[in-house]
Amino acid sequence: METVPKGEKAQDTLKVRVWRGDAAGGEFREYAVPARENQTVLDVVTQIQREQEPDLAYRFACRVGMCGSCAMEVNGRARWTCRTHVKRVAAPGEALEIRPLANLPVIRDLATDMAPFFDKWARAGGTFQPKDAPDGAVPAEFSVVPPESKQRREADAGIECIGCGVCYASCDIVAWNPDYLGPAAMNRAWTLVNDVRDGARRERLEAVSGDAGCHSCHSTQSCTERCPKNLDPSSAIAGLKRTLFWDSLWGRLR
Amino acid sequence: MSARAGRHMWVAQRVTAMFLGVAVLVHLVTIMVAVRGGLSATEILGRTQGATGWFAFYAAFALAAGLHGAIGLRNIAMEWLGWRGRGFDMAWLGIGVVTALFGIRAAWGLYAS
Ligand code: HEM
Ligand code: SF4
Ligand code: SF4
Ligand code: FES
Numbered sequence: 001m002e003t004v005p006k007g008e009k010a011q012d013t014l015k016v017r018v019w020r021g022d023a024a025g026g027e028f029r030e031y032a033v034p035a036r037e038n039q040t041v042l043d044v045v046t047q048i049q050r051e052q053e054p055d056l057a058y059r060f061a062c063r064v065g066m067c068g069s070c071a072m073e074v075n076g077r078a079r080w081t082c083r084t085h086v087k088r089v090a091a092p093g094e095a096l097e098i099r100p101l102a103n104l105p106v107i108r109d110l111a112t113d114m115a116p117f118f119d120k121w122a123r124a125g126g127t128f129q130p131k132d133a134p135d136g137a138v139p140a141e142f143s144v145v146p147p148e149s150k151q152r153r154e155a156d157a158g159i160e161c162i163g164c165g166v167c168y169a170s171c172d173i174v175a176w177n178p179d180y181l182g183p184a185a186m187n188r189a190w191t192l193v194n195d196v197r198d199g200a201r202r203e204r205l206e207a208v209s210g211d212a213g214c215h216s217c218h219s220t221q222s223c224t225e226r227c228p229k230n231l232d233p234s235s236a237i238a239g240l241k242r243t244l245f246w247d248s249l250w251g252r253l254r
Numbered sequence: 255m256s257a258r259a260g261r262h263m264w265v266a267q268r269v270t271a272m273f274l275g276v277a278v279l280v281h282l283v284t285i286m287v288a289v290r291g292g293l294s295a296t297e298i299l300g301r302t303q304g305a306t307g308w309f310a311f312y313a314a315f316a317l318a319a320g321l322h323g324a325i326g327l328r329n330i331a332m333e334w335l336g337w338r339g340r341g342f343d344m345a346w347l348g349i350g351v352v353t354a355l356f357g358i359r360a361a362w363g364l365y366a367s
Contacts, residue, residue: 176333210257211332215264248265
């Protein structure tokens with residue numbers, strides 16, 4: 001039995017269209033869940049899975065906006081569902097429409113295969129390569145990085161990425177060019193290019209250049225607009241382009 | 255297409271864009287000066303015949319415009335038509351150079367006639 005909090009009418013329902021299917025295809029199915037004053041989109045999906053459709057596939061972990069696993073397309077836009085309140089995306093009486101994240105292969109229902117997203121993260125040189133400690137050894141001395149330095153601030157600006165894939169699903173270039181690294185991977189690369197302790201600057205800049213990299217970005221800023229952590233991958237990519245421009249002109253990169 | 259080629263195309267397009275920005279200004283000012291008191295073939299030829307500086311300027315202008323336009327169209331064709339790869343890139347550069355040659359031939363006409 002559902003318990004109805006005080007002050008809410010038991011009969012209020014919310015209509016939800018949920019995409020059901022797998023890699024071969026699928027369709028929307030309609031559900032009705034109790035409408036609550038305060039509920040997130042993830043609460044709604046969980047209600048359907050617990051009370052109505054035990055085989056509904058979806059993904060979540062932390063429920064507090066830290067792990068990045070719960071992103072889906074909600075009423076046409078990629079969002080982190082655990083931190084998205086229903087009333088912010090659907091007017092009273094309006095239905096919810098929930099699809100798996102765009103630009104990624106569907107495994108089943110609302111669960112997408114994130115492997116291409118993280119593979120590109122690796123291809124963009126997303127791993128820290130300590131300058132003075134090869135093979136990941138712990139350096140003998142701590143690095144001192146002044147918090148006010150320009151590079152430190154550039155790195156800080158992009159460091160809080162939770163790898164949710166919202167930006168990736170919102171980028172037209174990813175949809176047009178399957179090889180395009182995408183905003184999150186290049187945002188990560190830019191934080192490392194600005195990390196003074198890192199020794200792989202050159203390889204990383206080469207990895208993010210060209211038509212599969214930063215040079216295909218149109219600075220349309222969908223990624224920046226939709227990032228739930230308010231990061232700015234578009235500016236990070238512009239930073240990569242700027243750096244590569246001068247490095248190419250002065251012959252620091254051939 | 256290698257990442258390096260893509261990067262070089264991008265750099266070339268930006269550098270030509272910068273030059274075009276200045277060149278268009280010079281071109282507009284020249285037009286405004288030239289049309290004062292009417293435009294005549296003798297007046298134009300008087301300015302350009304044997305003027306190496308003007309020839310160099312118009313040749314560079316044509317080269318930059320040809321390359322810039324071709325690279326820009328290449329980018330659009332990559333996205334919208336999926337025309338990617340070395341073959342296409344060479345074809346676009348060819349188109350850029352041929353377009354530029356038309357402009358350079360016209361400039362040569364004014365210089366050497
Ligand atoms: C005459 C002065 C010109 C200037 C100052 C100029 C400047 C620029 C700049 C700054 C861009 C980059 C825009 C971006 O960052 O997305 C650009 C792109 C482009 N330009 Fe020009 N341009 C000029 C002339 C031309 C001409 C004559 C053509 C002829 C076809 C042309 C075709 C293009 C195309 C197709 C793009 C798009 C490239 C892309 O989206 O990657 N431009 N131009
Ligand atoms: S700014 Fe670049 S990376 Fe971000 S959505 Fe637009 S094209 Fe994609
Ligand atoms: S940059 Fe923002 S939207 Fe993209 S994966 Fe990181 S947290 Fe998510
Ligand atoms: S469940 Fe962890 S971010 Fe939403």
